[in-house]
Amino acid sequence: MLRRTVPFAFAAFKCPPVLNEPMDNFEPGSASAQGTLAACQAVRGEVRECPIIIGGKPYTSSNVIKAIMPSDHQVQIAKSYNATPELAKKAVEAAVEASKEWSQVPFRDRAAIFYKTAHLLSTKYRHEMRAVTMLGQSKNPWQAEIDCVAEACDFIRWNIHFAEELYAQQPRSVSNSGVWNTTDYRPLEGFVSAITPFNFTAIAANLAGTPALMGNTVVWKPSPTAVLSNYLMYKIMEEAGLPAGVINFVPCEPTVMDSAVNADPRLAAVVFTGSTRVFTEINKNVFSRLEAYNNFPRISGETGGKDFHLVHPSADIKHVAACTLRGAFEFQGQKCSACSRLYVPKSCWKELKALLIKGQKQIKMGQPDDFKSFMCAVIDETSFNKNKKYIDIAKADASNYEIVVGGKCDKTRGYFVEPTIIESKDPRAQLMREEIFGPVLTVFVYDDSKPAYWKEVCELVDSTTKYGLTGAVFSSERAPIREADKYLRYAAGNYYVNDKCTGAVVGQQPFGGSRLSGSNDKPGAGQFVTRFVSARSIKEGFDVTPTISYPHQLPDVYTL
Known part of the structure; x- marks a missing residue:
């Protein structure tokens, strides 16, 4: 876990200005077109292993997920595994344990990890991420580019910006009043359950990554039809320096996620994108167990539309x-x-x-x-x-x-x-x-x-x-x-x-x-990051209280 000792860890700093990620156009013969085609050939040519990751360690099970190409369903491009209830519970324990240190890591260090994630995604892994999203989720190159590269990087960088703005929102204090008021935007107490969809790699990165950026630890259930791109996203975060256990990559059946993860008393929040039917079930199940939780879990979700x-x-x-x-x-x-x-x-x-x-x-x-x-x-x-x-x-x-x-x-x-x-x-x-x-x-x-x-x-x-x-x-x-x-x-x-x-x-x-399209927490705006913090108001007084008397009782009726 991170322990920064250099002095600037405790000094004020300002995040870089944020801009939306530029997109490649894939002109014939361009580096973006050639690099993406080469990456697609590589993805088609092998079956990649995507294990369960708990506390930074890989696990498998007998319940195998075969990731095939939707546009060519005879071609398997990845192999993953559905976690057993025991493994899912192990992931919860790993998240809770990692929270002890991760929740204390300064924002600058958390931001640096995710800045590096976006940098790696937009440079070293750009072609590969496009390829696994294209072939695994059946997207043409433009649809992959605007999703798994541009939007994913935008979510990361903008959320750092929104977090910086949130932390700067402090209550009014007057310097000569003898009182200093501050707000501590604490991570949630417990862990976050992230359940992500197949249709946007960027949404998966956002739902798993944003709670972690805000100091929380996460049990992440990816969609089985997006497991390859989601696993690569996890590995990029890991390469960027994300400590073991902060995000646990746990493909599993929905019933396992509900009974082994969302039913745990330490559940702090559920963040979801998917169908209205599933989100309704998540809400029903969580609400039916309210007395068993340590907190009232926050539930954030984006669902269907017509x-x-x-x-x-x-x-x-x-x-x-x-x-x-x-x-x-x-x-x-x-x-x-x-x-x-x-x-x-x-x-x-x-x-x-x-x-x-x-x-x-x-x-x-x-x-x-x-x-x-x-x-x-x-x-x-x-x-x-x-x-x-x-x-x-x-x-x-x-x-x-x-x-x-x-x-x-x-x-x-x-x-x-x-x-x-x-x-x-x-x-x-x-x-x-x-x-x-x-x-x-x-x-x-x-x-x-x-x-x-x-x-x-x-x-x-x-x-x-x-x-x-x-x-x-x-x-x-x-x-x-x-x-x-x-x-x-x-x-x-x-x-x-x-x-x-x-x-x-x-x-x-x-x-x-x-309506039935979700909780409207607006990913892509500042209000989304607030779903993953719990504010603590702090008042520090500098004066000495000389008496227990009220003003209208002076001179002192009560003395100490």
Whole structure:
């Protein structure tokens, strides 16, 4: 563990200015393109071992996780292991033990470790991290770059900046008052449970890394379909100097995480990204055990969405088409923010429909390391079957749904679902309400000849689903934008005007929604780091108290 003895460990310091990580463009023949292709070839050529890591030591079990390429499911790229309940409990003990020293490590030292993590990620490991994310999570190079490199580095660097700002927030003291007031932003007492998703390597790094940055120790359950990139992220943190036991890498079944980790009395917080169903179960299980915990555990989560594009008749229709195709189909619609419902005025539908069909037919589906691929496969067979189920619902109900374009599904080599656009006559039909989490966009064409059509469609958008994650409004006129903002204030935690509903940038558009889309703790903003500290107010007095009398009782009635 770190014990710094040099004098500047106890002096004031200032973190470097923070900027968002620049992104490579992968021009043909460029170093970024060639380096990434070479790294992909290396990943394809071996099955990498990703053991459980507890207290810095590797462990295995008989419950093997085979990490395959979603776009080529005959190719295995990694082997990991599900922890037994005994190993998961061992990870909790390792985290609690490591907390004794890590919670005392100065912020400067913690920040230095994570600054180095971001530096290693953006330099030495840039190509490799892109490759494992591309092949393991089925992302084209651009989608991998904006995720596992740029956003991951942004989360790390911006969170250091936000932590510095938080620590600087101190209560008012007057120098001649005889009192000095300070706030100690303590790490939480206990350990943090981090449960991370497959779709963003950056989110995994953020959910496991941010509690550690703030002085906590972590038991990290990665997604089994992102185990290779997540393990590499852990190893980069380790290389950067993260002490053993601060983060414990524990792939396991959800039931093991619940019974062996989240049920431990020393649980201080759960941080989660995933489905609404799972987050609901986590909340229920934690709340049912409140009397068993040493503290009230904090629960922070970002879950699903049924995200919308709402088009006004004045909108630039070509712009709407481009934004919608990107928002609905990039990364196969597997972003929590992906556009999955589109509201179009009847007067514009013919033009927009033609543009969407034209654009859909230009989208190339293929392998992640084919740089011509815009889309790749969905993450696994479960996802493939779910997407196919919803498409089949539309095909079977011709009275309500029309397949505008797409609808083909093929899992012969990989789990490929064609980008699909479906028109629904019922604005509250199943495909307009339920999250599909794939490349399926459902359209409702509203009648814009009615006198109060805009108010009516805004209220429809707001009330159709239980989610409140992202949404976008397109209009060239200001009055409809202002009116939509009023009616849709709670419909989206990330709300866009004349832009697609995906692509939030750390430090610029902090991400998260409410309703059944999560706790809206806004990763990418200063409020997120506050979830992992417990403030202690300290008052130090310099005066001597001469009496126990109150002012109105002077001269002294009571003497000592």
